[in-house]
Amino acid sequence: MITTLLIIHGLIGVALLGALTHQAVSAMRRPSKRTGSFVDRYTGVNQKTFTATVVALYVLGLILGGVIYPNYRLNVRIPFEEMRLGWAVGLFELKEHFAGIGLGVLPVYAYSWSSQTADRSNERTRRILTILLAAIVWWDFLIGHVLNNLRGLA
Amino acid sequence: MNWPQFSPVAFTVAFCCAYGLAFAMNSPLFIYYPLHGDFTWGTQVLKGVGPPMLWYGFLSDALIAGAVAAVCIPGRLANKWLINLVWVFPIATMAVCIFLLRRLFQ
Numbered sequence: 421m422i423t424t425l426l427i428i429h430g431l432i433g434v435a436l437l438g439a440l441t442h443q444a445v446s447a448m449r450r451p452s453k454r455t456g457s458f459v460d461r462y463t464g465v466n467q468k469t470f471t472a473t474v475v476a477l478y479v480l481g482l483i484l485g486g487v488i489y490p491n492y493r494l495n496v497r498i499p500f501e502e503m504r505l506g507w508a509v510g511l512f513e514l515k516e517h518f519a520g521i522g523l524g525v526l527p528v529y530a531y532s533w534s535s536q537t538a539d540r541s542n543e544r545t546r547r548i549l550t551i552l553l554a555a556i557v558w559w560d561f562l563i564g565h566v567l568n569n570l571r572g573l574a
Numbered sequence: 575m576n577w578p579q580f581s582p583v584a585f586t587v588a589f590c591c592a593y594g595l596a597f598a599m600n601s602p603l604f605i606y607y608p609l610h611g612d613f614t615w616g617t618q619v620l621k622g623v624g625p626p627m628l629w630y631g632f633l634s635d636a637l638i639a640g641a642v643a644a645v646c647i648p649g650r651l652a653n654k655w656l657i658n659l660v661w662v663f664p665i666a667t668m669a670v671c672i673f674l675l676r677r678l679f680q
Contacts, residue, residue, distance in 0.1 A: 490608030510678030524589030
């Protein structure tokens with residue numbers, strides 16, 4: 421059961437990575453003459469359309485992570501401590517705290533992309549918040565992957 | 575999407591401040607003990623019931639603080655003064671977390 425939840429948690433992470441990276445890269449790219457290249461096609465999307473999906477996937481991923489977390493605490497962290505892998509414990513602690521902070525960023529992220537405010541005045545804030553969320557999700561995904569390679573939950 | 579009585583900017587600022595403070599002061603709203611599914615309010619750690627988990631308590635602290643601020647602080651005021659700097663708060667809170675956890679990497 422816990423392995424299934426972990427796989428779903430990972431798949432949600434993949435979808436979230438795709439959506440946020442797409443939105444962040446697109447938001448960073450300045451409008452210029454389109455050439456029809458891969459980069460142009462990748463960045464030439466309606467950025468607002470990702471917002472609701474990102475919020476939903478983030479919340480779902482965090483809830484699933486919260487459900488799995490006790491299993492990690494009992495079956496993974498204690499062996500890490502016994503193996504004196506303090507850095508691995510530290511990496512996971514950062515993952516959980518960053519994920520929690522990301523939850524707090526979601527409302528203002530959604531607000532900055534909402535139709536009333538998605539104008540030029542908030543462009544810098546919107547861009548930074550999107551990049552920040554993307555960085556959090558990339559960190560959490562990679563650290564989760566590394567720690568699962570060190571010692572899985574099952 | 576309308577935000578009539580909820581200020582997302584105030585929520586994020588209060589959430590991040592509360593999270594950083596709760597973590598720095600080690601004061602979660604409650605502690606969960608996953609071995610037997612026990613809970614305790616506040617910061618007192620029980621012995622003999624397995625390892626404690628504080629993260630849910632930190633999140634609860636921050637969610638309550640964020641919700642209260644989002645409802646109590648007028649959205650127009652928060653947006654006017656903080657919208658351009660709101661991103662500083664989560665980054666600062668992440669820096670606080672890194673600083674507080676530095677001992678694990680030594």
